[in-house]
Amino acid sequence: MNKGKVWKYGDNVNTDVIFPGKYTYVLMEPEEMAKHALEDLDPSFAAQVKTGDVIVAGRNFGCGSSREQAASCLKYAGVQAVIAVSFARIFFRNAINQGLPVVQSEKAVRNISAGEEVEVDFERGQIKAEKGTFKFPALPDSVLSILKAGGLIEHTKLFIRNVDIDDMSF
Amino acid sequence: MGATFSEKVLGAKAWKKVKAGEVVTVSPDFILSHDNTAAISLKFAQLGVDKVKCPDKIIIILDHVVPASTEKYSQNHKIIREFVEKQGISNFFDIHNGICHQVLSESGFAMPGKLILGADSHTTSYGAFGAFSAGIGRSEVASIWATDEIWLRVPDTIKIEMKGSFAKGTFAKDAILKIIGEQGADRANYKALEFCGSAVKDLTLASRLVFANMAAEMGAKNGYFAPDSRAMDFLRQHARADFKPVFSDPDAEYEAVLKYDLSILEPQVACPHTVDNIKPITEVEGLKFHQGLIGTCTNGRFEDLKVAADILRDKKIHPAVRVLILPASRKEFLKALREGIIEVLAEAGCVILNAGCGPCLGAHQGILAPGETALSTANRNFQGRMGSRDSKIFLASPATVAASAIAGEITDPRKYL
Numbered sequence: 001m002n003k004g005k006v007w008k009y010g011d012n013v014n015t016d017v018i019f020p021g022k023y024t025y026v027l028m029e030p031e032e033m034a035k036h037a038l039e040d041l042d043p044s045f046a047a048q049v050k051t052g053d054v055i056v057a058g059r060n061f062g063c064g065s066s067r068e069q070a071a072s073c074l075k076y077a078g079v080q081a082v083i084a085v086s087f088a089r090i091f092f093r094n095a096i097n098q099g100l101p102v103v104q105s106e107k108a109v110r111n112i113s114a115g116e117e118v119e120v121d122f123e124r125g126q127i128k129a130e131k132g133t134f135k136f137p138a139l140p141d142s143v144l145s146i147l148k149a150g151g152l153i154e155h156t157k158l159f160i161r162n163v164d165i166d167d168m169s170f
Numbered sequence: 171m172g173a174t175f176s177e178k179v180l181g182a183k184a185w186k187k188v189k190a191g192e193v194v195t196v197s198p199d200f201i202l203s204h205d206n207t208a209a210i211s212l213k214f215a216q217l218g219v220d221k222v223k224c225p226d227k228i229i230i231i232l233d234h235v236v237p238a239s240t241e242k243y244s245q246n247h248k249i250i251r252e253f254v255e256k257q258g259i260s261n262f263f264d265i266h267n268g269i270c271h272q273v274l275s276e277s278g279f280a281m282p283g284k285l286i287l288g289a290d291s292h293t294t295s296y297g298a299f300g301a302f303s304a305g306i307g308r309s310e311v312a313s314i315w316a317t318d319e320i321w322l323r324v325p326d327t328i329k330i331e332m333k334g335s336f337a338k339g340t341f342a343k344d345a346i347l348k349i350i351g352e353q354g355a356d357r358a359n360y361k362a363l364e365f366c367g368s369a370v371k372d373l374t375l376a377s378r379l380v381f382a383n384m385a386a387e388m389g390a391k392n393g394y395f396a397p398d399s400r401a402m403d404f405l406r407q408h409a410r411a412d413f414k415p416v417f418s419d420p421d422a423e424y425e426a427v428l429k430y431d432l433s434i435l436e437p438q439v440a441c442p443h444t445v446d447n448i449k450p451i452t453e454v455e456g457l458k459f460h461q462g463l464i465g466t467c468t469n470g471r472f473e474d475l476k477v478a479a480d481i482l483r484d485k486k487i488h489p490a491v492r493v494l495i496l497p498a499s500r501k502e503f504l505k506a507l508r509e510g511i512i513e514v515l516a517e518a519g520c521v522i523l524n525a526g527c528g529p530c531l532g533a534h535q536g537i538l539a540p541g542e543t544a545l546s547t548a549n550r551n552f553q554g555r556m557g558s559r560d561s562k563i564f565l566a567s568p569a570t571v572a573a574s575a576i577a578g579e580i581t582d583p584r585k586y587l
Contacts, residue, residue, distance in 0.1 A: 010443050012355055016552035021531035025205040025234050025243040027212070027249075040554035053301040060356035063389065065531075066291040066305040066553055067206075088358050089391055090291060093305040142193055153216050160219065163376050 003051040004080045007045060011058035013090065014069040017041035019073045023038035024065070033069055034076040051078035054120060056112050060083065063090020071095040081120045083127065085109050096143050097152035103127065108134035174327040175394050176362040179302040179416050181324075183285055190326040190423070197318050199277055200227055202288030203311050204270045205234035208249040209452040210289060213312035222257050222315040227325035229261040230254060231273050236265035236526040239534035243556040258319045266501025268525035271383065271467040276501055278408035282415040287311075287320065287525065294385045294465055297363075298378035299405065300415055301462060304320025325391045326425040327418075328388070331367035334433030338586035339368060340378035340553040341477070342568035343469060343547065346384040349430060351448025354501075359389035369432050370395060375404055376471040379388050384549050387445040438582055440485045440565035443553040451570065452532055458544040459564065459579040463556075465496025465523070466530045469547035469568050478572035479511040479586065481586045482518035488578030492521040492569075494536050500525050518575075532556045538563075545571050545580060 017040040036134045040115040055074065060161070062070055066167035073096040074082065081101040101122060110117060111131040119128040127134045139147070149155035173181065175189070181187050184194035207230050214222070222228060230250065238244035247265070253463070254262045267273045270293055274280055282300030287293065289311045296303035306320070314320050330349060350357075363385045365378070371379075378395045386395030393445055397405070397415045405413070439449040440537050464470075475497065487493050495515050497503035503525055506512050516522055521536075528535035530548040538544055538557030544565065546556070551563035566574075569583035 014444075016531075016554045018556045021532055024531070025533065026240075026246055027209060043559075057549045060359065060389065063355060064291060064550060066289055066307055068308040071307075086356060086359060087388055088356065088445060090305050090307060093310065097307055097309040097313075111422070140193065152309040153213055153312055156217055156316060159317060160217065 001121045002007045002052045003117040005050065005163065006043070006065070006112055006114055006116050007049070007053060007055050008043065008116055009055065009057040009114065012059050012060045012063055015067050015070040018062065020071040021065070024067045024069060027120050030072070030076040033073040037077040038052040046077060048081065049059040049077050053078060054080055054118055055082045056084070056109055057082065058159055059086045061087050063088035066090045068094045068098065071098040071100050075100040083112070096146050097153035099147060101147065103136050105134055105136045107164060108136070151155060171281070171423055172421040173360065173423070174422040175301060175364060175416055175418045176325050176392065177325055178284060179285060180322060188323050188324050188439045192274060192324045193321055195319050195321050195322060196285060198227065198287045198314065198320065199284040200229050200286045200291060201248065201314050202229045202231065202274060202286065202309055203291065204231050205246060206289050206308055207391065208246045210308045210311050211253040213309055214315050217312065217316045219316045223318045224276060225257055225259050226261070228259050228315065229268035229274060229279060230259060231263040233248060233266045233269045234527045234531065235533045236524065243466045247400060247525060254295055257580065263339040266500055268491060268497065268501070269467040272471065272498035272502065275379065276408070276499060278405070278410040281405060281411065281564045283403070283410050283413055287314070291386045292383050292392060294393045295379055295383045295467065297382040297385065297393040298395055299396060299401055300377060302392050302394070304391045323360065325360055325362040327362040329363050329364045329424045329427045330367060331413065331427060331429045332333065332365065332432055333367050333371035334369055334431045335372055336432050337435065339437055339569060339582070339587050340435045341569060344382035344435055344438045345430065345432055347440055347565065348380050348435060349428070349446050350384065350446050351390050351440070353388060353437065354447040355387060356389045356446055358385065361390055363388065363390045363393040371398060371400070374473060375401060376473045379471070380468055384519060387549055433540065437570050439570065439580065440551050442551055442562040445551060445565065446449065446530050451580070451582045454564070454580050455582055458578065459545045459574065459580065460491060461538065461542065461544045462491055462493035462575045463499065463529055463536070463538060463544060463546035464493065464568050464571050467498055468529070468549040470496055470498030470525070471502045474547065474568040475502070475506040476509070476513050476514065478568045479514040481569060481583065482520070483514050483570040485576050486544065487517055487575040488521040491575055494523055494529055495520045496523045496529060497525045512563040529556060545572055545574055
């Protein structure tokens with residue numbers, strides 16, 4: 001994995017500030033969605049985010065609406081992973097289903113600062129940061145198989161064709 | 171050791187005994203989507219399947235931007251109507267019916283023991299009728315349409331035991347706000363909430379919907395009320411299919427038991443910008459606001475409109491504020507209309523909107539300008555939700571919003587009752 005610059009936010013970053021409701025019920029291209037990522041939390045984010053950057057946040061990241069664009073707009077903006085103390089349930093599912101890796105690690109969040117560069121290694125389950133290396137537990141197999149397939153839609157395509165996803169390499 | 175409601179419903183669907191923490195693959199009874207159906211249908215098209223597997227399980231209700239406010243939204247609705255036609259989906263409710271959670275409930279789909287999943291976070295609502303219902307994402311809905319299955323984790327359960335009855339000026343909304351304020355917006359993340367105790371029998375179904383709807387604001391996967399005679403009376407008339415009520419065993423294992431006495435409750439207000447930023451009304455009284463909103467899937471039913479009308483009867487709303495009435499459904503609107511409630515609200519100076527979601531999520535109908543403040547009966551007060559990023563939202567009961575609308579500032583409704 002490449003190093004990514006950290007964007008750090010607080011607790012309860014909700015779906016409305018990640019992707020406002022006014023954009024939610026029209027069809028939008030990925031590049032357009034990326035332009036609105038975190039619009040009401042950090043208006044500077046969408047213009048400055050670089051591919052491979054990492055979001056680090058506090059508790060209950062992604063709380064609120066079930067809108068999947070909250071996960072996909074971050075992915076389309078180039079975000080490599082979101083590291084948080086905890087995730088809201090539907091956001092967690094949406095992120096996996098969109099192929100956006102999510103990492104739960106309170107210790108990492110406490111020790112990583114905005115602007116530093118971190119390296120997230122999913123194979124080894126660790127985050128390398130300025131203040132040290134932080135381990136995180138592997139995701140459950142059922143969840144990993146969706147990430148391996150590149151998201152739920154690709155996963156379901158394989159399921160319909162009866163392909164054994166567990167035989168695929170990450 | 172006995173099983174909780176959630177363990178029993180998901181176990182029955184998985185054809186085995188399950189415990190909290192297990193992951194099961196299940197087939198839902200109903201799958202809800204709304205204006206997001208157009209986006210879901212595009213995801214479905216990517217799957218390479220021509221027809222949905224079980225059209226009779228699919229419920230589609232247009233409510234988020236109704237009637238369409240721009241050409242983009244009307245195009246969105248058009249795609250949905252064409253999809254409904256092509257797939258032979260009979261449970262389609264066009265723009266005149268109301269908000270999905272109320273329409274699904276009043277149409278008798280929310281039945282005890284059923285597993286209902288929806289591409290909307292407030293899908294938790296149907297627990298008011300003893301169903302297991304949870305919000306999921308759009309890709310998941312597309313995937314279920316094609317395969318008729320999904321994985322779910324069996325949640326741990328938190329029991330919320332309520333006793334006592336509401337004192338004057340306090341309602342279900344005040345109770346759930348108090349609970350969320352004390353417990354925090356993520357206290358029930360990934361978990362089930364079971365609302366029980368001696369107070370429940372006196373709660374109307376409309377009030378139970380307030381609790382189950384706002385379970386989502388505590389992070390809950392689902393909220394549940396054991397179906398009692400009040401629920402069964404409604405279901406005998408409205409249920410769409412056979413159903414079997416499911417109850418938790420007396421010796422079921424709970425993650426926690428939280429106790430609340432409704433009789434000592436004061437009116438509560440959620441302050442910007444999180445639902446758990448709760449203060450008793452006495453601490454926020456006198457705060458000026460610009461727009462009141464009475465309605466939504468949380469508090470837009472007959473009893474909500476009635477309590478607002480009881481306060482606003484023969485009065486005028488303050489000239490510095492505007493008040494929007496957003497009924498939960500056409501049926502609830504008609505009930506209120508026939509009882510003269512809509513007339514009272516209009517006489518008082520309220521703007522009567524059609525049943526739908528519009529202003530609650532800042533889609534259309536009453537967008538807030540920078541610097542403006544709303545006092546709303548909705549379920550969410552996140553920054554920028556109702557419009558400008560520089561606006562604020564306070565949440566309260568319909569009685570509090572109505573009383574405050576007269577005074578032009580946040581006001582204790584007990585002064586008007």
